[in-house]
Amino acid sequence: MSTPAQKFTRSKAYLSGEVSLPSEEQHSELADLLRYHEWRYYVQDDPVLSDKEYDELYKMLEGIEAAHPELISPDSPTQRVGSDLSGDSVSVPHLVPMLSLGNSYNAEDLAEFDKQVKRMLNMEETAPLAYAVEPKYDGGTIVLVYENDQLVRAATRGNGVLGEEMTHNARVIRSIPLSANFSKYGLHRVEVRGEVIIRKDRFEALNAKRKKEGLTLFANPRNTATGGLRMKSPKEVADRQLEAFIYSFGYGVNADGEDAIQAFGTHTKALDVLTELGFKVPATGFERESAPDIVEAASFCRKWEEQREAYAYEIDGMVVKVDDLALQERAGYTSHHPRWAIAYKFAAKQATTTLENVEYQVGKIGTITPVAKTTPVSLAGVMISSVSLHNEDFIRDKDLRLGDKVLLERAGDVIPYIVKPLADLRDGSETPIEWPAVCPVNQTDEPVTLIREEGEAAWRCPNCVCGKQDLARIIFHVSKAAMDIDGMGKRYVELFHARGWMNTIVDVYRLPYEWISVLDGFGNKSAENLKAAVEKAKKQPLWRLLYGFSIHHFGKKATQLVAQNIEHALDLADWTEEQFTNIKDIGPTVAKNVMEWFAIPANVEMIRELEALGVNVRPTDEDRPAAEVTEGPFLGKSMLFTGSLQQMSRKEAQERAKNAGARIVSAVSGKLDILVVGEKPGSKLKKAQALETVRVMTEAEFLAEL
Numbered sequence: 001m002s003t004p005a006q007k008f009t010r011s012k013a014y015l016s017g018e019v020s021l022p023s024e025e026q027h028s029e030l031a032d033l034l035r036y037h038e039w040r041y042y043v044q045d046d047p048v049l050s051d052k053e054y055d056e057l058y059k060m061l062e063g064i065e066a067a068h069p070e071l072i073s074p075d076s077p078t079q080r081v082g083s084d085l086s087g088d089s090v091s092v093p094h095l096v097p098m099l100s101l102g103n104s105y106n107a108e109d110l111a112e113f114d115k116q117v118k119r120m121l122n123m124e125e126t127a128p129l130a131y132a133v134e135p136k137y138d139g140g141t142i143v144l145v146y147e148n149d150q151l152v153r154a155a156t157r158g159n160g161v162l163g164e165e166m167t168h169n170a171r172v173i174r175s176i177p178l179s180a181n182f183s184k185y186g187l188h189r190v191e192v193r194g195e196v197i198i199r200k201d202r203f204e205a206l207n208a209k210r211k212k213e214g215l216t217l218f219a220n221p222r223n224t225a226t227g228g229l230r231m232k233s234p235k236e237v238a239d240r241q242l243e244a245f246i247y248s249f250g251y252g253v254n255a256d257g258e259d260a261i262q263a264f265g266t267h268t269k270a271l272d273v274l275t276e277l278g279f280k281v282p283a284t285g286f287e288r289e290s291a292p293d294i295v296e297a298a299s300f301c302r303k304w305e306e307q308r309e310a311y312a313y314e315i316d317g318m319v320v321k322v323d324d325l326a327l328q329e330r331a332g333y334t335s336h337h338p339r340w341a342i343a344y345k346f347a348a349k350q351a352t353t354t355l356e357n358v359e360y361q362v363g364k365i366g367t368i369t370p371v372a373k374t375t376p377v378s379l380a381g382v383m384i385s386s387v388s389l390h391n392e393d394f395i396r397d398k399d400l401r402l403g404d405k406v407l408l409e410r411a412g413d414v415i416p417y418i419v420k421p422l423a424d425l426r427d428g429s430e431t432p433i434e435w436p437a438v439c440p441v442n443q444t445d446e447p448v449t450l451i452r453e454e455g456e457a458a459w460r461c462p463n464c465v466c467g468k469q470d471l472a473r474i475i476f477h478v479s480k481a482a483m484d485i486d487g488m489g490k491r492y493v494e495l496f497h498a499r500g501w502m503n504t505i506v507d508v509y510r511l512p513y514e515w516i517s518v519l520d521g522f523g524n525k526s527a528e529n530l531k532a533a534v535e536k537a538k539k540q541p542l543w544r545l546l547y548g549f550s551i552h553h554f555g556k557k558a559t560q561l562v563a564q565n566i567e568h569a570l571d572l573a574d575w576t577e578e579q580f581t582n583i584k585d586i587g588p589t590v591a592k593n594v595m596e597w598f599a600i601p602a603n604v605e606m607i608r609e610l611e612a613l614g615v616n617v618r619p620t621d622e623d624r625p626a627a628e629v630t631e632g633p634f635l636g637k638s639m640l641f642t643g644s645l646q647q648m649s650r651k652e653a654q655e656r657a658k659n660a661g662a663r664i665v666s667a668v669s670g671k672l673d674i675l676v677v678g679e680k681p682g683s684k685l686k687k688a689q690a691l692e693t694v695r696v697m698t699e700a701e702f703l704a705e706l
């Protein structure tokens with residue numbers, strides 16, 4: 001008997017290859033651990049390992065059994081499917097056992113699977129074999145039985161033989177039809193299989209609501225759906241707005257008890273029939289595909305792996321199935337999974353690890369950001385050992401402690417974050433995270449007390465002397481959001497800073513390119529490119545420069561508004577609060593912060609130096625978008641110019657017409673109001689005259705009206 005914390009630690013030890021025991025002991029311990037993780041996953045809906053990690057432990061067990069077949073017992077996790085039976089509800093036998101799926105992770109695995117299937121079917125390796133491919137929905141399995149076209153029973157997968165009965169809950173899931181016209185196909189008694197899931201946006205909304213109500217949050221859409229299926233009250237099930245995707249027939253007989261599924265010929269056809277009968281089925285041409293061979297099937301899997309984040313539902317992979325039903329029958333089953341199907345698994349988005357330590361970073365305006373240092377763990381294909389904790393409230397709200405086992409998530413391009421601590425794995429050795437009262441970054445004799453302004457989440461170091469804050473500011477200054485200096489970025493800023501070339505924002509514009517060109521990994525070409533990018537950035541609009549100064553509260557919107565209203569950046573040094581707040585959407589907080597910043601002589605000096613280096617400090621066209629014209633002789637008229645003009649270029653004429661309220665169009669049509677003709681007009685004039693609704697003007701007349 002070991003504690004949950006010990007089971008966790010022991011599993012991680014196996015995963016990092018630290019355990020070596022005689023096969024028999026290892027087999028029995030691994031089997032125990034796997035059973036524990038299955039219980040957490042299927043019954044508790046609260047796994048403590050990622051799927052990938054579970055699969056690795058499972059493979060270890062398989063490996064031992066392959067070398068020592070005598071260790072295989074009927075209750076080994078490799079010999080049966082993980083069970084979700086909790087003992088709290090009624091169990092009902094499935095018409096046909098429900099199994100698990102074998103796993104694959106890439107195109108090579110799929111090619112290997114294709115070979116094996118063909119060997120089993122006595123087919124040539126090069127013979128064509130079609131596969132049906134569809135998303136592997138990440139929710140809870142549901143098995144529906146219909147008799148005489150009526151839904152009579154619903155159950156979970158259970159232990160594969162017995163399922164947990166939950167008909168009352170299935171009835172409130174709207175995408176599950178209460179009746180369906182199976183008899184049209186001679187089907188008297190059928191079992192269909194599917195997955196109950198929740199839309200991702202629905203999941204987010206549910207969690208937002210729970211947060212407001214002070215309830216614990218769901219860790220992911222999967223356990224929201226599986227937990228939902230088990231609710232005692234159908235009303236609560238309905239509240240979660242679960243949906244069911246149906247992905248196959250399990251069983252189907254006619255009134256004489258004879259099989260009536262094989263007649264469909266292919267899995268694809270069977271799904272078409274289920275679609276027609278009103279079930280929610282992966283759609284052809286979108287979610288599912290019938291691939292002529294395994295190569296095509298693999299590329300469909302990869303395509304979905306790439307677009308996974310954009311999909312409305314959570315999927316943990318794809319399922320590849322031999323399309324021909326007769327061939328499926330011939331390929332058969334192991335005690336664990338069908339031989340004719342395989343899961344293609346995507347990288348797991350969640351993983352667990354231990355929070356070892358908290359370090360602090362200082363940002364461009366002195367914001368102190370806590371960063372969790374964790375035991376390294378692989379997450380969605382990347383090793384993670386550092387995760388931002390954002391701010392003090394984040395740590396408090398999640399009740400994170402040093403030594404906690406934590407659940408991490410990394411979805412798509414989103415940076416990794418801590419979903420929650422695994423509180424029930426605590427063993428009492430965890431310690432609170434003490435929030436620092438003084439700047440943890442400044443290593444000065446006189447500690448700097450941190451401040452937290454009202455209404456803000458962040459603690460700030462108001463008097464940073466450690467230089468880290470300057471660095472953060474330069475990194476922001478060159479970033480895409482601000483001056484957008486192509487190719488510069490954090491890595492270069494840190495590199496140049498380490499060489500002593502970049503200590504202030506001004507330094508960005510006077511880099512020693514001749515030195516840079518001889519740095520490791522640089523060369524003339526990249527130094528030149530960098531220089532060109534810096535020169536280009538000197539012409540950026542004024543708002544970007546102001547934004548790039550990292551003045552607290554002076555954000556993108558505010559800098560844009562202010563830049564329109566000045567002639568030179570230094571005008572702001574003389575501005576009063578009133579001048580700021582006269583601009584719509586600029587409030588006293590922005591005014592106060594900008595005024596304080598300009599009151600510091602070094603900042604004014606910096607702007608002078610920047611100007612001397614050729615950095616633009618005046619509003620550009622982008623800063624001052626052409627105001628909408630509200631009057632003028634051509635207000636609201638559509639105009640077109642044709643022939644060659646004598647007094648001005650076509651472009652200039654169009655500009656002047658626009659400033660006088662006209663809209664420039666490109667063709668003569670019933671919608672054209674005025675055609676201005678120069679020399680040698682051509683077909684446009686003829687067409688306009690034929691319309692009789694267009695006013696034709698000479699260049700001289702146009703100028704006169706202007």
Ligand SMILES: NC(=O)c1ccc[n+]([C@@H]2O[C@H](COP(=O)([O-])OP(=O)(O)OC[C@H]3O[C@@H](n4cnc5c(N)ncnc54)[C@H](O)[C@@H]3O)[C@@H](O)[C@H]2O)c1
Nearest residue numbers: 037038041047049050051054100101135136137141247319
């Ligand atoms: N993290 C953990 O601790 C832990 C523990 C146990 C199991 N697991 C995960 O569960 C897996 C084994 O679970 P399993 O037996 O449920 O198998 P599985 O999830 O690999 O595949 C079978 C299930 O996939 C579902 N599915 C979704 N879409 C499908 C489709 N289009 N066609 C067919 N089936 C579809 C079905 O409901 C079926 O029950 C492991 O590989 C692991 O990833 C994780």
Ligand SMILES: [Zn+2]
Nearest residue numbers: 442461464466
């Ligand atoms: Zn500091």
